[in-house]
Amino acid sequence: MVINTFILIDANTLLYCRLVCKRWQKLIDAYVFQEKAALENKFVNNVRGYSSFSQISSNDIRKIELPWYVFYVISKFDPFNRNLIKNHCGQDLLNHWETDKSVLPSRSLMMSDTDLSFISQTLHGEHLSDPDFDGHTSFFSVDFGHIHTVYQQIIFKDYGLNDILMKTL
Numbered sequence: 001m002v003i004n005t006f007i008l009i010d011a012n013t014l015l016y017c018r019l020v021c022k023r024w025q026k027l028i029d030a031y032v033f034q035e036k037a038a039l040e041n042k043f044v045n046n047v048r049g050y051s052s053f054s055q056i057s058s059n060d061i062r063k064i065e066l067p068w069y070v071f072y073v074i075s076k077f078d079p080f081n082r083n084l085i086k087n088h089c090g091q092d093l094l095n096h097w098e099t100d101k102s103v104l105p106s107r108s109l110m111m112s113d114t115d116l117s118f119i120s121q122t123l124h125g126e127h128l129s130d131p132d133f134d135g136h137t138s139f140f141s142v143d144f145g146h147i148h149t150v151y152q153q154i155i156f157k158d159y160g161l162n163d164i165l166m167k168t169l
Contacts, residue, residue: 002027003027003031003032003035006027006028006032006036007032007035007036007039011033011036011072011075011076012076014028014032014033014036014072015072028068029067029068030068033068033069033071033072033075034064034066034068034071036071036075037071037074037075040075066168067168069164069165070165070168073160073161073165076160077159077160077161084154084156084159085152085154086152094150096152097150097151097152098150098151098152098153099149099150100149100150100151
């Protein structure tokens with residue numbers, strides 16, 4: 001009965017419930033987060049399930065032996081098997097991207113900073129079938145006459161992926 005109640009509670013509140021007593025902590029750590037992830041997997045992400053469990057059925061999630069905090073992070077953030085790069089298709093021009101001017105070839109130094117010739121658009125009304133494009137119609141292309149080096153810093157902690165979790169997996 002208590003387990004069924006715990007499964008209905010959101011992940012953040014379960015963290016507080018772990019502090020009530022050792023019995024609750026052991027119960028939540030050993031069973032509740034894993035069961036919660038298995039049950040919610042059927043309903044999240046437009047019924048496609050957590051991206052993190054895209055290759056695993058909901059029943060098999062219960063058989064996975066991982067620490068409780070892995071299931072907590074998946075329930076809260078669902079960080080795996082998704083694109084963490086912002087503006088990955090160039091749909092917002094260079095927002096979220098930085099240009100590394102030290103790597104630019106000497107002939108490109110005369111180019112203005114607003115030259116965006118390496119972001120291309122698909123033909124009007126045509127959509128790229130690759131799911132990584134998320135329905136966007138722009139993409140980065142290489143123009144060897146104007147080579148730019150752009151980069152983006154991804155902070156894994158913003159997606160729930162701390163050092164302990166990364167070492168566990």
